[in-house]
Amino acid sequence: MTEAAGAVPRRSFSRRFLAGGAVAAAVGTAVPATRASASGAETTAPTTPAARETVRRARAGGEVRHMRMYAERLPDGQMGYGLEKGGATIPGPMIELVEGDTLHIEFENTMDVEVSLHVHGVDYDIDNDGTRMSRSTVPPGGKRTYTWRTHEPGRRKDGTWRPGSAGYWHYHDHVVGTEHGTGGIRRGLYGPVVVRRKGDVLPDKQFTVVFNDMTINNKGAGETPNLEATVGDRVEIVMITHGEYYHTFHLHGHRWADNRTGLLEGPDDPSRVVDNKITGPADSFGFQVVAGENVGAGAWMYHCHVQSHSDMGMAGLFLVAKPDGTVPGHEPHRPPGHGHP
Amino acid sequence: MTEAAGAVPRRSFSRRFLAGGAVAAAVGTAVPATRASASGAETTAPTTPAARETVRRARAGGEVRHMRMYAERLPDGQMGYGLEKGGATIPGPMIELVEGDTLHIEFENTMDVEVSLHVHGVDYDIDNDGTRMSRSTVPPGGKRTYTWRTHEPGRRKDGTWRPGSAGYWHYHDHVVGTEHGTGGIRRGLYGPVVVRRKGDVLPDKQFTVVFNDMTINNKGAGETPNLEATVGDRVEIVMITHGEYYHTFHLHGHRWADNRTGLLEGPDDPSRVVDNKITGPADSFGFQVVAGENVGAGAWMYHCHVQSHSDMGMAGLFLVAKPDGTVPGHEPHRPPGHGHP
């Protein structure tokens, strides 16, 4: 029971799924940067995060993992997925897999309405689809196990190339309110899935940003999440869109590649580098940036660039602190969401 | 007169253009899988479609082809393109070419309004543009020939790379109702064009899915097409958007690469693999999936993932049958469109 990525930020917006309950440390083949550094040239220990000389990379896949997941009503009328009773969050827990892994999710519906778990990107038999038609929803108070599989890329017998499961995917309800889960998604029944390829670069911090109708992670204007990091942190953002509207995700001062990993593979990768991307419901993508690289610390906005959407508050801050913890020009004690008046 | 792809599904949604009228067999350089297999290792004949050991590939281009096409009113007030009088369909016939081919379309307007044929992606002189400004529309009862050319990729004299014509393209009216063909497109005057590169993998089955305003192939809720295949079939989907709205195309249980062919070229192709894609009017893309690969038989939904659109019925089924013809959990005698209540 290991995790693809080891370091867990204290204040991520999505609680992450840590199979086996190991919260603190990366184990197995995912070697933390500090350990890799220690085994190499400890004398040249980096003095700032920006000087990191190694990255952690995803372990090999092939594990069979188990987790529990609960669908719950939240006190404010919203709904969420959680890893334990009373622990539901919006977005739901981050689920990370490596190609080749299988995940069994023991799912319990603690609500008084039928609910389900439908996932994008990974492999599952039709009776794990999370749709009413496939009879894979869960009645009020009910339980069932959803099994997701993943696979590595490889060459088929016919000579063509079979893509692997790696990607920035997501899960969501497919039955609350309508046959397409419109009510469940609106109330918060969604979460991120990251499937890595063996050797993929692992982040230091990870955030999930969901543009769900006019909210970010179901938070409206003034309550939207800020993403906190320190200069040099390798920060991963998983961006998912839900609901009714199209949006454009924009991040100030940082860019990413519009490809599978959000990272250029090298000088020959022709992918467009962008800092703004149109998305529609159920689109998902992800990327990693080195916080403040070439631009330094700051309170960097991220927002939907559809003008009326940003004006209505679809905006938050990527707070990139100096090593001393300060963010130039940003008063840290402001309530979140009021840093961008 | 050959076709790029040989196998024709009995119940495709778009009648395919078969220059010369050869319906049944692939001839010329497009060798059917069975023949290629026979010339190799016949003793290891595949027992299920999933075990296929070869693929058919597109022939070389360079042919000069001729076809007839008719614009017609359909009994229900819609309009369509067809290969013969009285044979118009929505979408219009699939036109497949290989880079280097030239196609002459003897076009007849059997309607009482001016109509045209405008195509994306291929080469044509301005007087084949299908716009009123270029004087290339066809009056009621009129005839004309549209000529489309295609070309292979190659290096220009100046050293830069000239892209070839290969792509998932489409044609549509550009004059009915408005100067941009808004009325013609709305009523059904559109169809797919696939230009292949020599050596491109050919599908076993082929479907065209057009999100045209809130319809799929001009069919509303409950009447949308189901796509039928057997586990292991190499299925090609050509996805086109028309009209006024943006959509997100989602397919359950299957994914594709967001690049030219929808197929990864190999381990170094950095393209994102997706199962959901935002599209707007006149966007087109295509891909091939191996039906049921890693997931098995089932009634897999495809739908627009804009929540109100799917709720209003922009959904259909990708019915992947077992080799015995059954689809788990799906009652085959249900009327199409009622399989996803």
Place this chain on the structure above:
Amino acid sequence: MTEAAGAVPRRSFSRRFLAGGAVAAAVGTAVPATRASASGAETTAPTTPAARETVRRARAGGEVRHMRMYAERLPDGQMGYGLEKGGATIPGPMIELVEGDTLHIEFENTMDVEVSLHVHGVDYDIDNDGTRMSRSTVPPGGKRTYTWRTHEPGRRKDGTWRPGSAGYWHYHDHVVGTEHGTGGIRRGLYGPVVVRRKGDVLPDKQFTVVFNDMTINNKGAGETPNLEATVGDRVEIVMITHGEYYHTFHLHGHRWADNRTGLLEGPDDPSRVVDNKITGPADSFGFQVVAGENVGAGAWMYHCHVQSHSDMGMAGLFLVAKPDGTVPGHEPHRPPGHGHP
């Protein structure tokens, strides 16, 4: 003080930023085609533009450049950026850089409202963000210097690949009307930025097309710009979207690659070739086409393919003339915008 591209079209829609004021000639490392040709095989001088045997390529970066920019009210109530007082245009001046360049912009606000300059894609410290929160806006009558930096791609100490700054980017106001510059953008405070990589192919002509709400470059129906070129010209189009709506950009008779440069790098580049692309506010991309390649001279439409948008006049012409200056089927003395009734 050199420019990445040397040839300046007489009637481009965006005035280009020419640091140092050298208008006519490319100097430095950007060698004009004629010179490169002269040093090679002068005897085979091209007889038509289509027969060009060389391209100019971007010089090396690393220069420190200075320019002045003014924000101004235009007589019709719109607002624009310009290189000199009284010279504001919509879009604002084209700013071209090569990776490694630094640009200092001495900015003056001649208006009676606070304004700013926010840029996408390039590097800058947070106090150059052009947002109110970062205290980097400019009061009425005020001045300040914005500094933009760019960097080449390269390998980080940790072994990962750092993307370079190259891209088709843009700048815009971030404070007029709302905290996100909705009023400024609507009135015309935006412009293109192209950052090239050393060796990138340079165009002969360059046009900026901005879909800003239902306008093109803030011009409504009948007033939209035509893009004029001659067969064989290497034409670059920088396409930016602003405002509230999504659009699809379509160009008749010409295609481009959906990657960083809009050009395929060679036969192994898997990028999709398109002639239609969905975009949302603040998305930007660019590409080069050889005017009339494989299709010849003509009045080729470009337009938004959202049907109601094109019907309302979001359309213009790419006028590709024969070497003798005539455009087949196009009457040159028509007022612009009336060529596509």
